[in-house]
Amino acid sequence: MKISxxxxxxxxxxxxxxxxxxxxxxxxxxxxxxELETDDGIRGVSETYGGEEPRAALEAxxxxxxxxxxxxxxxxxxxxxxxxxxxxxxxTSVPGGxxxxxxxPGENPLDQTTRTFAAVEIACLDIIGKAAGxxxxxxxxxxxxxxxxxxxxxxxxxxxxxxxxxxxDEYGEVLTxxxxxxxxxxxxxxxxxREIKVKGGVLEPAIEIESIxxxxxxxxxxxxxxxxxxxxxxxxxxxxxxxxxxxxxxGGGYLEDPCPGxxxxxxxxxxxxxxxxxxxxxxxxxxxxxxxxxRARQLDAVQIVLSDPxxxxxxxxxxxxxxxxxxxxxxxxxxxxSHLGVSLMAMAHVAAASPNLTFACxxxxxxQTERDEIVAGGRIQFENGCVPIPDRPGLGVELDYDQxxxxxxxxxxxxFRKRDDEAEMRKHVDPGWKRIxxxx
Ligand code: GKR
Ligand code: MG
Numbered sequence: 511m512k513i514s515x516x517x518x519x520x521x522x523x524x525x526x527x528x529x530x531x532x533x534x535x536x537x538x539x540x541x542x543x544x545e546l547e548t549d550d551g552i553r554g555v556s557e558t559y560g561g562e563e564p565r566a567a568l569e570a571x572x573x574x575x576x577x578x579x580x581x582x583x584x585x586x587x588x589x590x591x592x593x594x595x596x597x598x599x600x601x602t603s604v605p606g607g608x609x610x611x612x613x614x615p616g617e618n619p620l621d622q623t624t625r626t627f628a629a630v631e632i633a634c635l636d637i638i639g640k641a642a643g644x645x646x647x648x649x650x651x652x653x654x655x656x657x658x659x660x661x662x663x664x665x666x667x668x669x670x671x672x673x674x675x676x677x678x679d680e681y682g683e684v685l686t687x688x689x690x691x692x693x694x695x696x697x698x699x700x701x702x703x704r705e706i707k708v709k710g711g712v713l714e715p716a717i718e719i720e721s722i723x724x725x726x727x728x729x730x731x732x733x734x735x736x737x738x739x740x741x742x743x744x745x746x747x748x749x750x751x752x753x754x755x756x757x758x759x760x761g762g763g764y765l766e767d768p769c770p771g772x773x774x775x776x777x778x779x780x781x782x783x784x785x786x787x788x789x790x791x792x793x794x795x796x797x798x799x800x801x802x803x804x805r806a807r808q809l810d811a812v813q814i815v816l817s818d819p820x821x822x823x824x825x826x827x828x829x830x831x832x833x834x835x836x837x838x839x840x841x842x843x844x845x846x847x848s849h850l851g852v853s854l855m856a857m858a859h860v861a862a863a864s865p866n867l868t869f870a871c872x873x874x875x876x877x878q879t880e881r882d883e884i885v886a887g888g889r890i891q892f893e894n895g896c897v898p899i900p901d902r903p904g905l906g907v908e909l910d911y912d913q914x915x916x917x918x919x920x921x922x923x924x925x926f927r928k929r930d931d932e933a934e935m936r937k938h939v940d941p942g943w944k945r946i947x948x949x950x
Pocket of ligand 1: 528529530531532614615709738740794845846847848872
């Protein structure tokens, strides 16, 4: 079996005006849908970051992929990593290095290789699954769970549903603690989530503390809570928030990337332990590759790592991470960015085959709509907050080519090509807005 065709589809999907410490989401999110076809007619699919750069990086390995046996992924990763090492070694041009302190996921040139490899790997695993007649999680060594739990991912947001303002605004404006509770009730009612994440770093910490407290009194301790301000707080503020939410973030909750850098997180952890506050710290900003994990452990800066197949280098790298975390006594959760059903299924398959997944995974899926879904049969259905793993071969999804064509048309029609939340913030909310870390 040999790869005989690579097709790349750049699409745009509507995205509501969600806020984070990076700024504001644009009305559109961009994705690239990757299709690989083999000489015996099997098609594998994956979904990755959108815009020109991710596409160009995939185009750049087109020749390497043509004629490749889709089983032989290790050699591809080795070859691509060699190039990556050359790019990364001594490279000081990227602010924050490999971290996501300054650059949103998908924009850091230093993880371009793992991102590009992941897109190929996932499509190849889909092919392998289809060739073997088995779901991808079984190709990865077998599932340890049939249903993968996801978390409600709450955002402060402005009014609007995204796109050309012609998409429904399901959740309305959410800029107060009461509105966050309303958003959560709605999301939980629809998807059945049993864990809750709040994207913080947007409003004064006192308001965000109040939001978490209000959620706790509404949903009770059986719904663990996490808050993620994406480094918006100083060490002092991080400690203050953790002290204030000592009870609310306990029992399966966590504090995610409260302040920038591993040293900052280590300081916060020491100070919390001194006050006998056990709230674990999680990260997808300061820990973005396997090489970061031992240092994070050594400093006790991070107790929970957020995996993400899209930039960690695919499904098998996430399994390695799961194992490494278990060896080092660390927990594992999963990070997400705006995505459709192909990504959701890739995330679900690897989560099903990762024993040490200790928390429900993040997903932005509720923020996207049926109208933009490119998976045949429409949106993936959640059951009690979980994605059930289908018994169908591969990822278990096929593309709806009409929907895909609509996604391409939207992409062609807009000028937007690169996520820049700071620019969106200046355009729509505050012309003088700058990302300041720490802001509080
Ligand atoms: O979607 O605005 C967003 C998030 O802030 C996203 O970009 C983050 O990468 O979800 C992410 C996180 O957990 O840090
Ligand atoms: Mg995060």
